[in-house]
Amino acid sequence: MQIPCSYRDTRPVRYPEPVHIVLVKSQDGSFNPMSAAWVMFTSIEPTMLAVSIGFERYTYTLLKQQSEFVISIPSEKMLAEVEFFGSNSGREIDKLKELGTLTQPATVIDGLLLSEASANYECRVTGSFRTGDHLIFAGEVLASHIHQQKLPRLYILGPGVFGGIKPEIG
Ligand SMILES: Cc1cc2nc3c(=O)[nH]c(=O)nc-3n(C[C@H](O)[C@H](O)[C@H](O)COP(=O)(O)O)c2cc1C
Incomplete structure (x- = not known):
């Protein structure tokens, strides 16, 4: 049996939630790196994905100007990155430099891959779609990369749960 509640009341049961x-x-x-939970694959051929970005994010301003981006799936080693990239703005700080995060050049686009991530996708923006206070950017995946040790991905486990972090979304 279902009982009515507010949207926020449902948040604890959404964990574990993938993060990017x-x-x-x-x-x-x-x-500039930004943590994003709201990412999904949307097409197999061509391979495409979408990411939902809030209007106030620096990443939003940049993506309105740029035609390329990378989506990285952080590994379990990267909790500090996900917390830091998701609670600081690139308007004020060079986040990659601040943490000394390992990177390597992308192979097709003018971009950066996160070397310790489970996987990275090089994408070209193909369109956008407004959803309330966020804009969904769709991108075609031009190249994919996986960590040579096939590192497991990081999940948001939720507030109060070991290894979990509290997302600042919604
Ligand atoms: C775990 C986590 C997931 C997040 N997911 C999203 C998201 O999907 N979309 C979004 O716009 N912001 C999301 N955020 C918030 C941004 O990462 C955060 O506002 C960030 O500081 C923006 O950085 P920027 O100003 O450099 O773009 C998330 C934050 C965390 C911690």
């Missing part, structure tokens, strides 16, 4: 990192090039040539 979106990387977009800034105007100064550096790359």
Whole structure:
């Protein structure tokens, strides 16, 4: 039997929730990483995915200007990155430099891959769609990369749960 509740009341049961990192090039040539839970694959052929970005994010401003981005699936080693990239803005700080996160050049786009991630996808923006206070950017996946040790991905386990982090979304 279902009982009515607010949207927020349902949040604890959504865990574990996958998390990602979106990387977009800034105007100064550096790359800005942002934690993003709201990512999904949307097509097999061509391979496509979508990410939902809030209007106030620096990443939103950058993605309106840029035609390329990387979606990274952080590994279990990358909890510090997910917390930091998801609670600081690239408007004020160079997040990659601050944490000394290992990166390597993308192979097809002008982008950066996160070396310790479970996987990385190089994407080209194909369109966007407004949903309330976020914009969904759709991208075609031009190249995929996996960690050579096939590292397991990080999940948001929820507040109060071991290894979990509290997402600042919604
Ligand atoms: C686990 C986690 C998941 C998040 N998911 C999203 C998301 O899907 N979309 C979004 O717009 N913001 C999301 N955020 C919030 C942004 O990551 C956060 O506001 C960030 O500081 C924005 O950085 P920027 O200003 O450099 O773009 C998430 C934060 C965390 C911690």
